[in-house]
Amino acid sequence: MAVLSRLILRYRTAPSIRSFCTKSSEIDLTRAASAAALSSALPVEDSKGKGRNVQWVFLGCPGVGKGTYAARLSNLLGVPHIATGDLVRQELSSHGPLSSKLAEIVNQGKLISDEIIINLLSKRLEESQAKGEMGFILDGFPRTVRQAEILEGVTDIDLVINLKLREDALIAKCLGRRICSECGGNYNVACIDIKGEDGSPRMYMPPLLPPPNCESKLITRSDDTEEVVKERLRVYNEMTRPVEEFYRTRGKLLEFDLPGGIPESWTKLLQALNLDDHEDKKSAAA
Numbered sequence: 001m002a003v004l005s006r007l008i009l010r011y012r013t014a015p016s017i018r019s020f021c022t023k024s025s026e027i028d029l030t031r032a033a034s035a036a037a038l039s040s041a042l043p044v045e046d047s048k049g050k051g052r053n054v055q056w057v058f059l060g061c062p063g064v065g066k067g068t069y070a071a072r073l074s075n076l077l078g079v080p081h082i083a084t085g086d087l088v089r090q091e092l093s094s095h096g097p098l099s100s101k102l103a104e105i106v107n108q109g110k111l112i113s114d115e116i117i118i119n120l121l122s123k124r125l126e127e128s129q130a131k132g133e134m135g136f137i138l139d140g141f142p143r144t145v146r147q148a149e150i151l152e153g154v155t156d157i158d159l160v161i162n163l164k165l166r167e168d169a170l171i172a173k174c175l176g177r178r179i180c181s182e183c184g185g186n187y188n189v190a191c192i193d194i195k196g197e198d199g200s201p202r203m204y205m206p207p208l209l210p211p212p213n214c215e216s217k218l219i220t221r222s223d224d225t226e227e228v229v230k231e232r233l234r235v236y237n238e239m240t241r242p243v244e245e246f247y248r249t250r251g252k253l254l255e256f257d258l259p260g261g262i263p264e265s266w267t268k269l270l271q272a273l274n275l276d277d278h279e280d281k282k283s284a285a286a
């Protein structure tokens, strides 16, 4: 499936999309165009659908755990987990020409332009195609209705999993998030214990503590401060909440309320996806 070339072609020929974007001068369209040519030459799904694989999207507020569950499902199903937030952070750490502009936007909790994010995503999909990978689990894309329309125009998304958690837990989870600067492992020092009320059960999410060799190397994402997390939640409600409706009306949205910590939520998510008897689930969950 030549997602890359179709994404870029569609993108370059849609005036309304271009006017929606901000800094179009910063985009390397020459590079994008050559990437498109390369990707269209790569092996793609045949007419019988051979090679077709999972094409799923994860939606959900900052801190809900999209990355955790998308990564586990990616292991389980053998498809790449593509997180646009990770692509943005890689671009930031590359200290390339876009880095300082992107850092400013990300550290204010705002969204970067559709143009830049599609360029980053296209490059990542191109790498996938070069490796012969099939399918994907997208995490953090689409985040605007415009992005959803572009994606829907170029490929069939099978399923959109909308992870949900109450806002006080989301904020605590973002503020507790830690990353090992050496191995990249993701941990969380927050212990969330919310009493059951009005018939809703108690919610307990224990901390996910790092192993001793990571303890002294933990860092916090620069956009995980209380002020920026609250702004990201506001931006989610304004820009991304309508994406839920976009997929709901197309019958693709699976709503999933996280019941608690990872073991409990993972088991229930597998049940909701009818994957609970999947023979590989134990190794993916390990």
Ligand SMILES: Nc1ncnc2c1ncn2[C@@H]1O[C@H](COP(=O)(O)OP(=O)(O)O)[C@@H](O)[C@H]1O
Pocket (backbone or CB within 6 Å): 061, 062, 063, 084, 085, 086, 088, 105, 106, 109, 110, 111, 112, 113, 114, 117, 139, 140, 141, 142, 143, 144, 147, 223, 232
């Ligand atoms: N699809 C996207 N569109 C616009 N900006 C994005 C997109 N994906 C990621 N970003 C930028 O990268 C930042 C980090 O993304 P991510 O790690 O997915 O954050 P979150 O924890 O808020 O879900 C976002 O706040 C935003 O600035």
